[in-house]
Amino acid sequence: MLFTLFACTLPLRESGLDPTGDGSDVPFGDTAVDLLPFFPRGPAVSPDGGMLRGISILPHVGALSADSATVWVRLIQPGRFRVLYRPVGGVLQQSSWVSVAAEQDFAGIATLRNLRPATRYEYAVEVAGGGSSPFRSFTSLNLPGQGTARVGFMADGRSELPAPVYGLLGSANLDMVLQIGDFDHRDPYDVGGLDPEAWWDMYRDLLGGEASGVDIQQLLLPTTPLWMMWDDHDYGSDNGFREMPYRDVARGAFAAYMGRELNQSGDFWTRISDGPLDIFLLDLRSDRDSFAKPDGPDKTMIGASQWAWLQAQLSASTAPFKLIVTTVPFNPTTEKVDAWFAYEDERQRLLGWLDQEQIQNVFFVSADIHTGGAIDDGTNAGLPELNLPTTNMHSEHCTAPTCGSWSEGVYEGDDRAGYGVVDVRYSGGEGRWVCTLSTFDGQGRRRHSLRLLGPS
Numbered sequence: 001m002l003f004t005l006f007a008c009t010l011p012l013r014e015s016g017l018d019p020t021g022d023g024s025d026v027p028f029g030d031t032a033v034d035l036l037p038f039f040p041r042g043p044a045v046s047p048d049g050g051m052l053r054g055i056s057i058l059p060h061v062g063a064l065s066a067d068s069a070t071v072w073v074r075l076i077q078p079g080r081f082r083v084l085y086r087p088v089g090g091v092l093q094q095s096s097w098v099s100v101a102a103e104q105d106f107a108g109i110a111t112l113r114n115l116r117p118a119t120r121y122e123y124a125v126e127v128a129g130g131g132s133s134p135f136r137s138f139t140s141l142n143l144p145g146q147g148t149a150r151v152g153f154m155a156d157g158r159s160e161l162p163a164p165v166y167g168l169l170g171s172a173n174l175d176m177v178l179q180i181g182d183f184d185h186r187d188p189y190d191v192g193g194l195d196p197e198a199w200w201d202m203y204r205d206l207l208g209g210e211a212s213g214v215d216i217q218q219l220l221l222p223t224t225p226l227w228m229m230w231d232d233h234d235y236g237s238d239n240g241f242r243e244m245p246y247r248d249v250a251r252g253a254f255a256a257y258m259g260r261e262l263n264q265s266g267d268f269w270t271r272i273s274d275g276p277l278d279i280f281l282l283d284l285r286s287d288r289d290s291f292a293k294p295d296g297p298d299k300t301m302i303g304a305s306q307w308a309w310l311q312a313q314l315s316a317s318t319a320p321f322k323l324i325v326t327t328v329p330f331n332p333t334t335e336k337v338d339a340w341f342a343y344e345d346e347r348q349r350l351l352g353w354l355d356q357e358q359i360q361n362v363f364f365v366s367a368d369i370h371t372g373g374a375i376d377d378g379t380n381a382g383l384p385e386l387n388l389p390t391t392n393m394h395s396e397h398c399t400a401p402t403c404g405s406w407s408e409g410v411y412e413g414d415d416r417a418g419y420g421v422v423d424v425r426y427s428g429g430e431g432r433w434v435c436t437l438s439t440f441d442g443q444g445r446r447r448h449s450l451r452l453l454g455p456s
Ligand SMILES: [Fe+2]
Pocket: 156, 181, 182, 185, 233, 368, 369, 370
């Protein structure tokens, strides 16, 4: 029933993609493409016994810059795919063929290069041997230091529940959305031990197989790039850290599903440069010490390699605003055992280093306390911080022992779904860059906001 509902509500687009997979390119034309069979779980046959047309989970853009984009897709079996794309109204281009295999659950990414900045593109996936996806679209980012940045953030969801917030994010005119942890709370290690299928099954559900996956496919991914970073519950288990037995299994599954290339050291942390905003997306699970380790100069949440990378990146950044994305609260008044509260020595090292190096206009976006959102102007957190509302959890509110003090407020209550937006633009009237942090509720109404005044 889920399959039928979803398939019938996909927008029907037109395609000139080669349906035979013989390699010949056909300009976009009048040929109506079949609605893509959608079957996120299980065998390579449809419910009526017929073969599907090659794709298991619809493609989406998983990483984006001013001149490149990655397109993620999962096939139903070993095979090859490529991406056909063009600027709207422009000339058709194609990516290289990409092979997928069982070891990565038949998931893969194609990288589109030499894009024009701030340009709308449409793209579709072609499967070797037959099959294609509907068309989807994205807009490449602004060049560093130019234009505006408008980025959506979400965190803390449950795959089995609907997520209407995706519809609000999908219509909020965002450059992209970052999902920054606990995309699901099923704890795959607890579900399946060291079998990677437990992680793959979670990601398949999140991207199409369960209620929130249907919503994300219908409401968000057709138009909006999705960056992903994990926290403990999608890493494997509650309060997970470096020494967990599933670390390598979890990292393999996330590498297959996060929708982008690994960084130069083979890890997940990365920088996203969006016009006037540099975003430093941290992995705070792979290399962290256990929360139970006594605090002190040897206790880390970031790890030595990521520390060195972050310092080098922040020192080199010339963006008017610099955003550090931390999947757990930075504000130490939020007394959660796996948050920065319990890593105070390292927290002070980061603040002290930023101050010593005079790196200004830095702020944080965090998550993981399952409220309706919170914002602090730096009074409590040390620097400005936005803590995200949950996407769709029914969590009985703040799940930290104390949610702490937030200068602009913390929204506690029942089922307070929502999302966050960071907006950076140049204010001609004020003669400077301005960054606005906002939390929104599940109806798209603004709850908190804070304006940060940047350089002229
Ligand atoms: Fe969570």
